[in-house]
Amino acid sequence: MSDYSTADVTAWMLTAFAVNKRNGAELQLDCPECGHPSCYFNVKKQVGYCHSASCRETWPLDKLIDKVGYSPDHIGFTVTPVIDTVVSRPVALPKAAKPIERLDTAVDALAYRGVTWDHIQKFRIHQDDTRLYVPVYEGGVLVQYNSRRVRKENPPEDWFKAGEKPYRYASGHPITHYLLGFEECRLWGDIVLVENSFVSMWLRDIHATATFGSHLSDTVINKIVHSRINHVTFLWDQGTEYASQKAQRKLKELGVQSKVIHIKGQPDDYTKEELKELL
Incomplete structure (x- = not known):
């Protein structure tokens, strides 16, 4: 100290x-x-x-x-900002990451999360020996990826019992600047925000997208404001009430209507029908 x-x-x-x-x-x-x-x-x-x-x-x-x-x-001393002249490197998936094929065990493991073969193709999910990778694209360009550690030595239904710090992202590019599949959902009138990539795929038919955690950055808020989206529903995990209400206030100030749905646990603790009733 x-x-x-x-x-x-x-x-x-x-x-x-x-x-x-x-x-x-x-x-x-x-x-x-x-x-x-x-x-x-x-x-x-x-x-x-x-x-x-x-x-x-x-x-x-x-x-x-x-x-x-x-x-x-x-205290009171102002630091002169240093202009960052370093050009960010383009994002690339790890070389070992390969597209999931139709007969891979990963298809069965993802099915337990509500992710179908159509989702796997649509979101171009990849895998290597220890991780699943969800690429994040904007304007056709890979801008980030969300990787999830899995236990491939387990049966498919237990792949996601991965312990501490299961998630990893591309360095140097804040994941909070993006929503999963924004090129599509920017055209919707309403969206449902969840934290998890695979949960958002499972709920894609009710206009869900992933925020990759319980934080709505000013960058994402700006994207929402300049899209066709006019209503946002927060369906984040239990314990994120303060964060969701803070984001809700920011959206309100910019004229975007929103509501927060408080749940116990996580969205995938419920059936889709139960969530639709809450929505």
């Missing part, structure tokens, strides 16, 4: 970051790494943690100082 007092750290955090909520020694903010709103920093312990399933980044004070560029000794 540093020599900074709790008061110094608190004042610095409130200056350096847009704190969403305060609860005693806990400050809630958007994660500096992934942008997820469920990042909590304890000013007494001087350490923070992102609760996003796809991030789980730990933020000790010195790491946050490196991220911001100045310490609590320099």
